[in-house]
Amino acid sequence: MKEGSSSGGGAFAGGSDPRQPSTAKPYAPPKLSPQDLPIDYAGFLAVVFGVVGVMLRYKVCSWIAIIFCAQSLANMKNFENDLKQLSMAFM
Amino acid sequence: MAAPSWIRLRPPRATLLILLLLALNISLSFAANFEGFDSDDLPSAAGGLDADDDEEGLDRVDLPPPPPISLSTSAPSPPVTTTSAPNPNPATPATRDPTPALDLWDEDEFEGIPVPEAIPSDDSAAPAEADTSDPSAEAPAEAAPAAKRSPAELLRAFSVEIACVSFLICFVLNYFTGKRQNENIALAWATKFATRDSIFDKNFSLLGTGDGKDTPLLLKEGQDVFKFYASGRRFCQGMLATMEMRARHDLLSKFVELVFPRKDTITFEVVMNEEAMDHVILAVARKKAAKTMQKEERDLQRFANVLTSAPAGRKWVSDELAVVAESKEVAGDMITEAVLDQVLGEKAFENFGKWFISLHLSDQLAGSYKKVLTFKFVLPDASNMSEMTRLVALVPYYIDLVGRYKLSSHARSKTDGARTKAAQEAFKEMQSARQEALQRKKAEKKKLMEEADAKLSAEALRKKEEKERARQMKKSGPKVKMLRS
Numbered sequence: 125m126k127e128g129s130s131s132g133g134g135a136f137a138g139g140s141d142p143r144q145p146s147t148a149k150p151y152a153p154p155k156l157s158p159q160d161l162p163i164d165y166a167g168f169l170a171v172v173f174g175v176v177g178v179m180l181r182y183k184v185c186s187w188i189a190i191i192f193c194a195q196s197l198a199n200m201k202n203f204e205n206d207l208k209q210l211s212m213a214f215m
Numbered sequence: 216m217a218a219p220s221w222i223r224l225r226p227p228r229a230t231l232l233i234l235l236l237l238a239l240n241i242s243l244s245f246a247a248n249f250e251g252f253d254s255d256d257l258p259s260a261a262g263g264l265d266a267d268d269d270e271e272g273l274d275r276v277d278l279p280p281p282p283p284i285s286l287s288t289s290a291p292s293p294p295v296t297t298t299s300a301p302n303p304n305p306a307t308p309a310t311r312d313p314t315p316a317l318d319l320w321d322e323d324e325f326e327g328i329p330v331p332e333a334i335p336s337d338d339s340a341a342p343a344e345a346d347t348s349d350p351s352a353e354a355p356a357e358a359a360p361a362a363k364r365s366p367a368e369l370l371r372a373f374s375v376e377i378a379c380v381s382f383l384i385c386f387v388l389n390y391f392t393g394k395r396q397n398e399n400i401a402l403a404w405a406t407k408f409a410t411r412d413s414i415f416d417k418n419f420s421l422l423g424t425g426d427g428k429d430t431p432l433l434l435k436e437g438q439d440v441f442k443f444y445a446s447g448r449r450f451c452q453g454m455l456a457t458m459e460m461r462a463r464h465d466l467l468s469k470f471v472e473l474v475f476p477r478k479d480t481i482t483f484e485v486v487m488n489e490e491a492m493d494h495v496i497l498a499v500a501r502k503k504a505a506k507t508m509q510k511e512e513r514d515l516q517r518f519a520n521v522l523t524s525a526p527a528g529r530k531w532v533s534d535e536l537a538v539v540a541e542s543k544e545v546a547g548d549m550i551t552e553a554v555l556d557q558v559l560g561e562k563a564f565e566n567f568g569k570w571f572i573s574l575h576l577s578d579q580l581a582g583s584y585k586k587v588l589t590f591k592f593v594l595p596d597a598s599n600m601s602e603m604t605r606l607v608a609l610v611p612y613y614i615d616l617v618g619r620y621k622l623s624s625h626a627r628s629k630t631d632g633a634r635t636k637a638a639q640e641a642f643k644e645m646q647s648a649r650q651e652a653l654q655r656k657k658a659e660k661k662k663l664m665e666e667a668d669a670k671l672s673a674e675a676l677r678k679k680e681e682k683e684r685a686r687q688m689k690k691s692g693p694k695v696k697m698l699r700s
Contacts, residue, residue, distance in 0.1 A: 146447075148447030190383070191379065191386070195465055199438070
């Protein structure tokens with residue numbers, strides 16, 4: 125059953141190979157502008173808590189900032205490797 | 216002689232001053248810490264300070280209330296300090312006397328030094344408290360290790376740090392384990408469906424995001440998104456499968472997912488060749504999801520409606536599912552017996568429905584590509600990857616089905632009408648946008664001209680006006696004649 129459906133494309137084509145190497149196109153990664161990137165909530169929160177921690181001298185805030193920093197780092201994609209937030213939060 | 220000696224004396228005095236101030240601060244903080252031990256000495260200081268430190272204040276409750284004079288929470292209260300030698304003498308009277316500033320002033324020869332600190336604290340207790348609250352609130356944690364505390368107290372003092380550091384350690388450990396889990400699922404999928412003699416190998420000539428043979432099959436984007444690309448097949452330009460895993464690597468997201476559960480999903484997007492896809496707009500999903508799709512996707516919103524009844528005399532999709540289509544004919548032709556039998560029919564859906572999210576075929580998709588087939592499935596665990604074989608098989612099946620499909624002339628006239636209408640609207644929108652741009656340009660030109668006019672000298676303006684008047688006279692002359700004749 126599974127096999128039948130998996131090669132169903134081929135069966136429909138009358139047994140011919142559906143592959144067409146001549147039309148193969150290499151992968152073109154979509155161009156992303158920095159504005160279109162999803163918002164880095166964790167990084168934003170890290171900065172907010174970092175600033176609050178520095179301003180009001182709450183240690184807990186600074187620690188929360190570091191934790192959010194770690195989250196933002198963990199969720200970092202390949203292209204957006206800005207460590208600004210990290211330094212901001214560590215201040 | 217006197218002057219140099221004074222000068223020589225000055226720096227030590229300044230340093231002494233600074234030292235004294237420091238000692239004041241430190242001693243204050245110590246007082247805040249240790250006032251519980253020498254309670255009989257300083258009831259007033261404790262009474263003044265307990266606004267800052269709640270715990271000490273609570274300890275203090277059963278003691279006799281502080282005397283009323285004690286509003287003066289003069290800073291140099293502590294007798295414990297051995298570092299600040301000159302202080303204790305004035306300190307003890309300072310708490311009792313109504314004029315501690317004067318005492319300080321006289322006994323120490325640091326003239327005018329304690330005044331700025333003592334006087335405000337005497338005049339208004341509240342701001343002085345506010346001033347002292349900062350260091351005293353901060354100091355306990357820093358002073359704690361210096362004054363060898365018991366482990367329990369240490370634990371309490373550093374509870375925040377301990378909690379945060381242990382959480383961070385958990386976070387890091389979870390990052391690596393979660394990352395590996397996600398990778399395992401993605402690799403299991405790839406070995407099942409994209410290796411030699413698997414479904415995609417049989418259907419596509421190019422697998423993976425590279426162009427050579429030895430490139431990795433999967434492209435990793437972040438820790439929870441994996442992409443698989445395939446190309447080189449009839450009817451279509453390429454296929455991109457995007458696996459979106461749960462954020463297993465992220466402990467915080469994991470907590471969020473406890474409240475809002477998510478599933479691993481895989482989305483296949485097949486870009487069809489321009490000439491290989493007729494007018495087909497169809498979506499299948501669970502009833503609720505289908506309704507939201509119909510509202511949110513522009514092509515469905517514009518061209519398609521939710522089918523209320525199945526085509527007569529046919530087996531149809533499971534009751535859980537709803538079909539959004541442009542016409543009944545398209546829906547009937549696209550949802551074939553084979554598809555019903557394999558996945559979408561009543562019986563098959565009981566087994567495989569849990570892996571199915573949606574299916575969306577469209578030749579009018581809003582985006583960079585118009586003719587796209589989109590399939591959304593739930594990813595099973597790494598160990599039961601074979602359960603979604605049938606669903607994955609839908610992808611090549613639909614590529615061929617759609618690629619071969621030709622609408623009947625009757626249905627085609629209808630869809631043609633809708634599409635030309637849509638195209639016209641799009642064209643109009645474009646034109647109006649273009650016109651707006653043109654008008655804006657014109658307005659800018661006019662503004663420039665006006666500015667230039669304003670710059671012209673008055674005489675030139677007059678000349679121009681005269682010329683224009685003459686021209687108008689000329690113009691109006693023959694017109695009148697024409698009218699009369």
